[in-house]
Amino acid sequence: MIDDIFRYEDEIKNRIGEKRFQHTLRVKDTAIKLARIYSVDEEKAEIAGFLHDCAKIRDIELLKQKSAEYGLNIEGELEKAPQVIHAYLGSILAQKLYNVCDKDTLNAIKYHTTGRENMSDLEKIIFLADSTEPMRNFEGVDKLRELSVKDLDMAMYYSLNNTIKMLADKNVYIVIDSIKARNFYREMVY
Amino acid sequence: MIDDIFRYEDEIKNRIGEKRFQHTLRVKDTAIKLARIYSVDEEKAEIAGFLHDCAKIRDIELLKQKSAEYGLNIEGELEKAPQVIHAYLGSILAQKLYNVCDKDTLNAIKYHTTGRENMSDLEKIIFLADSTEPMRNFEGVDKLRELSVKDLDMAMYYSLNNTIKMLADKNVYIVIDSIKARNFYREMVY
Numbered sequence: 587m588i589d590d591i592f593r594y595e596d597e598i599k600n601r602i603g604e605k606r607f608q609h610t611l612r613v614k615d616t617a618i619k620l621a622r623i624y625s626v627d628e629e630k631a632e633i634a635g636f637l638h639d640c641a642k643i644r645d646i647e648l649l650k651q652k653s654a655e656y657g658l659n660i661e662g663e664l665e666k667a668p669q670v671i672h673a674y675l676g677s678i679l680a681q682k683l684y685n686v687c688d689k690d691t692l693n694a695i696k697y698h699t700t701g702r703e704n705m706s707d708l709e710k711i712i713f714l715a716d717s718t719e720p721m722r723n724f725e726g727v728d729k730l731r732e733l734s735v736k737d738l739d740m741a742m743y744y745s746l747n748n749t750i751k752m753l754a755d756k757n758v759y760i761v762i763d764s765i766k767a768r769n770f771y772r773e774m775v776y
Numbered sequence: 777m778i779d780d781i782f783r784y785e786d787e788i789k790n791r792i793g794e795k796r797f798q799h800t801l802r803v804k805d806t807a808i809k810l811a812r813i814y815s816v817d818e819e820k821a822e823i824a825g826f827l828h829d830c831a832k833i834r835d836i837e838l839l840k841q842k843s844a845e846y847g848l849n850i851e852g853e854l855e856k857a858p859q860v861i862h863a864y865l866g867s868i869l870a871q872k873l874y875n876v877c878d879k880d881t882l883n884a885i886k887y888h889t890t891g892r893e894n895m896s897d898l899e900k901i902i903f904l905a906d907s908t909e910p911m912r913n914f915e916g917v918d919k920l921r922e923l924s925v926k927d928l929d930m931a932m933y934y935s936l937n938n939t940i941k942m943l944a945d946k947n948v949y950i951v952i953d954s955i956k957a958r959n960f961y962r963e964m965v966y
Contacts, residue, residue, distance in 0.1 A: 666959070751944045754937050757962060765955045769856070772947060 591633050594640075594684055602642045610639050612719035613712070620711040623735055627708070634694040634712045637684060641676035649675070656682065666759040673699040701746055701767035710738040717745055743771035781823050784830075784874055792832045800829050802909035803902070810901040813925055817898070824884040824902045827874060831866035839865070846872065856949040863889040891936055891957035900928045907935055933961035 599607040614635030621631035643649040649671055653660050656678045664671050677696035680686040694712040697705065701713055714734040718727065726748055733741035746768035753760045789797040804825030811821035833839040839861055843850050846868045854861050867886035870876040884902040887895065891903055904924040908917065916938055923931035936958040943950045 666963075747944050747947065750950075751941055754941045754944070754958075757937065757966060759959055759962065760940075760955055762952065762955060765950055765952060768944075769949055772949065773856075776947060 591636060591684060591686075597683075598637075598640050602639055603644065606639055606642050606644075609719065609721070610636060612721060613638060613715045616715035616719045617711050620715055620734065621708075624707050624711065624738060626711060630688060630691050630694075630708055631711055631715075633686060634691045634708060635715055637680045637686065637691075638676060638695050638698045638712055638716060639672065640684070640695075641679050642672040663759075663761055667700075667761050670699050670761060673697065697763070700761045700763040701742065702763045703766050703770040705742070705767070707738060710742055714738070714741050714745065737775075739771050739774040743768065743775050746771060781826055781874060781876075787873075788827075788830050792829060793834065796829055796832050796834075799909065799911070800826055802911060803828060803905045806905035806909045807901050810905055810924065810928075811898075814897050814901065814928060816901060820878060820881050820884075820898055821901055821905075823876060824881045824898060825905055827870045827876065827881075828866060828885050828888045828902055828906060829862065830874070830885075831869050832862040853949075853951055857890075857951050860889050860951060863887065887953070890951045890953045891932065892953045893956050893960040895932070895957070897928060900932055904928070904931050904935065927965075929961050929964040933958065933965050936961060 595607075598610070602610075614632055617631040617635035618628050620626070621628045641649075641652065643652060646668060649668075650660060653671060653675050656675060658664075658671070658675050658678055660668075660671055664674065674696055677692045680695050681692055686692060690706050690708050693706065694709045697709055698712045698716050702709075705713070714730070718731045718734050726744070730741060730745055730748075733744050746764060750760060750764065750768055785797075788800070792800075804822055807821040807825035808818050810816070811818045831839075831842065833842060836858060839858075840850060843861060843865050846865060848854075848861070848865050848868055850858075850861055854864065864886055867882045870885050871882055876882060880896050880898050883896065884899045887899055888902045888906050892899075895903070904920070908921045908924050916934070920931060920935055920938075923934055936954060940950060940954065940958055
């Protein structure tokens with residue numbers, strides 16, 4: 587299975603660019619480490635990490651075109667929060683182009699940007715690996731790294747709550763799933 | 777109509793206490809001023825302002841008991857954000873005890889704490905009068921006062937966005953209606 591996935595390396599690199607591709611490799615490695623800590627299937631973490639940004643097409647028009655091609659409706663929230671499109675589309679490409687059948691892996695790709703209520707451990711791991719891979723650098727990243735190896739739910743809350751503050755500061759759209767997730771993990775840890 | 781409402785002054789004062797009652801009078805006056813600016817029915821603004829906190833019972837057990845008595849279901853979000861209960865209950869009391877029939881006035885009472893998408897001008901005025909009455913004192917209140925007499929939608933966005941940041945900072949539950957309202961007014965002003 588793993589071999590199957592990695593033969594798409596060039597195709598994915600061409601779609602998302604070298605820099606973004608290097609990020610996906612770091613997310614994959616971080617996800618494997620977290621999977622080990624939390625006794626989550628490492629192969630699933632590896633695949634989900636490797637594929638999480640497989641649809642991160644920089645050109646927004648191309649991204650929309652690809653979404654249409656694969657039947658992803660981007661009206662509603664995805665139109666207001668276009669930074670989420672690649673995650674939803676990535677989940678579709680993982681299934682249709684790279685033959686990933688495992689629902690948990692597909693959901694980990696789909697929700698790696700917004701989060702959602704009641705995530706599986708694999709979903710949390712991909713969400714957190716994306717934010718904590720070694721080259722990430724933002725205020726609070728060290729605390730998030732610390733939390734992510736100690737307590738997935740606490741790390742989820744910390745990450746989501748900070749993201750919401752950041753989105754409010756920047757006056758950009760806040761996806762409802764993210765608030766529901768933030769409230770959900772708040773309840774888990776408080 | 778106005779005379780009818782004011783004869784409940786003592787009843788309301790007894791329910792919510794002198795200090796809170798003085799706040800409702802200031803909100804009423806602020807609401808009348810805003811109604812004048814935005815050509816909104818001043819009598820409705822006066823009634824909604826006067827009654828907006830008519831159910832603000834400080835004792836949480838008593839508040840829950842009163843909610844049950846008037847058939848207000850406080851499971852779900854109201855349980856997680858008990859500071860909202862008084863607004864929903866207030867709208868019910870306004871109708872059942874104080875004979876307010878006007879739907880817009882009842883909604884202005886109901887949504888004065890959370891806000892919601894697509895509010896009427898009266899709803900916005902009560903929401904903003906509650907935050908900007910002369911004794912209110914918090915970071916940003918002067919800017920909010922300024923905005924509230926210039927542009928209701930801009931004031932709504934500023935207020936909701938700041939509230940969300942504050943709730944995130946305090947790690948408390950964020951009501952979904954407030955995020956939807958914040959996103960809605962963001963779109964109106966950006």
